Amino acid sequence: MEHITLLLAIVVVTALVFDFTNGFHDTANAMATTISTGALKPKTAVAMSAVLNLVGAFLSVEVAKTISGGIINEQGIRTEVIFAALVGAILWNLLTWLLGLPSSSSHALFGGLIGAAVMSAGWSAVNGSTIVTKVLIPAIAAPLVAGLAAMVATKLTYKIGARTDEKHTAKGYRAGQIASAGLVSLAHGTNDAQKTMGVITLALVTGGVLVPGANPPMWVIVSAGVAIALGTYLGGWRIIRTMGKGLTDLRPPQGFAAQTSAATVILASSHLGFSLSTTQSCSGAVMGAGLGRKGGVVRWSTATRMFVAWGLTLPAAGLVAAAAEFLTAQGTWGVFAVAGLLIAGSTAIWVASRRKPVDHTNVTDDELDEPAGVVTTAIAAVTPPPAGAVVADTDLKTTIAAPAASPADPAAPAAATV
Structure with missing residues (x-):
C-alpha cells in the first residue's frame, strides 16, 4: 500500500471543499420551507440541519459505492482526473449559488466526473448503463414523484382540515414541518455526504492506497460528514430565498406535505443506491405543494430558470472539468494552474456576491429578484401607478388598478387598490 502523495492530498482537500459547497448549496432543500413559513428562525434551522446532516453521513455507504465504482471505470483513471472533475463541480455550484438557482450538486459532480474521464481516456471510461439507470432516470423521476406526492398530500391535508380554522392548526403543522425538515436533513446527509465519500474513495483507489471495490475508510466518512455539516451551517441563503419565497407562497400545511x-x-433512493438529486426532489415537492392548495400558484418564470439550470448542470460541469483535465495532463504545472484558476474563480464569485448580500437577516424579505415585468403588491403600495393605469402581475395573478384623481381634488395622489 502506497503512502498518500501530495497530489492525492490536494484531491482529498478539494473533495472536502466540494462537500462544503454542497452543504451550503443544498441547505435550502431541508430548511427553505421551514424558514419561509416561520416554523423555525433561520439560524436555528441551519444549525439543526447541520447536526442531522452529520448524523446522516454515518447511516449508509450504498451511494458512495455507486460513485466510487459505478459512474466511471476505475482502471486506467489517473488521480488528476478526479481533481479536474471536482474543479468543474465546485465552480458550477458556486455560480448557481450566486444566481440563487437550486441546481443539483450531485449532477455537477457527475458531469465533472464524466467530462474529465472522457477527456482523459475516451468514452470507454464511462459506464453508460450505470449513468442511465442510477443517474438520469432518477433525475427525471425524482422531482415528478416528489411533486405528485406533495400535491396529493397537500390536497388531502386541506380536505381533512376543511372544517378547522387554518390559524388554529398552523402551530401543529409547524411542529410537523420541523420534524419533516429534520428528516430531509438526515436524508441529505445519507445521500449527499456519501457522494464525497465515493469521490475520495475513488481517488484513493486510483492512487493505489485502496483496492478497487473497497468501502470508504472511517476517516473518509468522518471528514465528509463534518465538511457537509459545516457548509450546511453557513446557510445557502440565496437559494433558501428562492426555494422558500421564489417558487410559490407556502403555508404551514403545504410546507409539511412538501418536506x-x-x-x-x-430516503428510499438512498436505500436502493440511487444517487438522485435532493435539490430536484425538494424543488419538485415545493412546486407540487404549491399546486395542491386551492388558489395556490407556482411562479413559472422562476421555475423555468431553475429547469434551465438543471439541464445545463451536467454538460456545463463536464465541459469545465474536461478543460481542467486537459491542463492537468500537461504535467505538474498544469495541476497548479488548474488549482490557481479554481481559487481565482471562487474568489471572483464571492466578491460578486458581496455586492448584494443575502443572509439570515433578509432571507425572508418579500422583495425577490423577479424578472422584468413582474410587479409586486409591495412595490405598488409604495409607488402607486399613474392615474387610470392598470398593471398586471402575471406571476402573482394580481391586478393593481389606480383610480383617476377626484375632480374635487385634482392634486390628490392616486391610491392603489388590490
Whole structure:
C-alpha cells in the first residue's frame, strides 16, 4: 500500500471543499420551507440541519459505492482526473449559488466526473448503463414523484382540515414541518455526504492506497460528514430565498406535505443506491405543494430558470472539468494552474456576491429578484401607478388598478387598490 502523495492530498482537500459547497448549496432543500413559513428562525434551522446532516453521513455507504465504482471505470483513471472533475463541480455550484438557482450538486459532480474521464481516456471510461439507470432516470423521476406526492398530500391535508380554522392548526403543522425538515436533513446527509465519500474513495483507489471495490475508510466518512455539516451551517441563503419565497407562497400545511414527500423519496433512493438529486426532489415537492392548495400558484418564470439550470448542470460541469483535465495532463504545472484558476474563480464569485448580500437577516424579505415585468403588491403600495393605469402581475395573478384623481381634488395622489 502506497503512502498518500501530495497530489492525492490536494484531491482529498478539494473533495472536502466540494462537500462544503454542497452543504451550503443544498441547505435550502431541508430548511427553505421551514424558514419561509416561520416554523423555525433561520439560524436555528441551519444549525439543526447541520447536526442531522452529520448524523446522516454515518447511516449508509450504498451511494458512495455507486460513485466510487459505478459512474466511471476505475482502471486506467489517473488521480488528476478526479481533481479536474471536482474543479468543474465546485465552480458550477458556486455560480448557481450566486444566481440563487437550486441546481443539483450531485449532477455537477457527475458531469465533472464524466467530462474529465472522457477527456482523459475516451468514452470507454464511462459506464453508460450505470449513468442511465442510477443517474438520469432518477433525475427525471425524482422531482415528478416528489411533486405528485406533495400535491396529493397537500390536497388531502386541506380536505381533512376543511372544517378547522387554518390559524388554529398552523402551530401543529409547524411542529410537523420541523420534524419533516429534520428528516430531509438526515436524508441529505445519507445521500449527499456519501457522494464525497465515493469521490475520495475513488481517488484513493486510483492512487493505489485502496483496492478497487473497497468501502470508504472511517476517516473518509468522518471528514465528509463534518465538511457537509459545516457548509450546511453557513446557510445557502440565496437559494433558501428562492426555494422558500421564489417558487410559490407556502403555508404551514403545504410546507409539511412538501418536506415529508421529499424526505420519503430521498430516503428510499438512498436505500436502493440511487444517487438522485435532493435539490430536484425538494424543488419538485415545493412546486407540487404549491399546486395542491386551492388558489395556490407556482411562479413559472422562476421555475423555468431553475429547469434551465438543471439541464445545463451536467454538460456545463463536464465541459469545465474536461478543460481542467486537459491542463492537468500537461504535467505538474498544469495541476497548479488548474488549482490557481479554481481559487481565482471562487474568489471572483464571492466578491460578486458581496455586492448584494443575502443572509439570515433578509432571507425572508418579500422583495425577490423577479424578472422584468413582474410587479409586486409591495412595490405598488409604495409607488402607486399613474392615474387610470392598470398593471398586471402575471406571476402573482394580481391586478393593481389606480383610480383617476377626484375632480374635487385634482392634486390628490392616486391610491392603489388590490
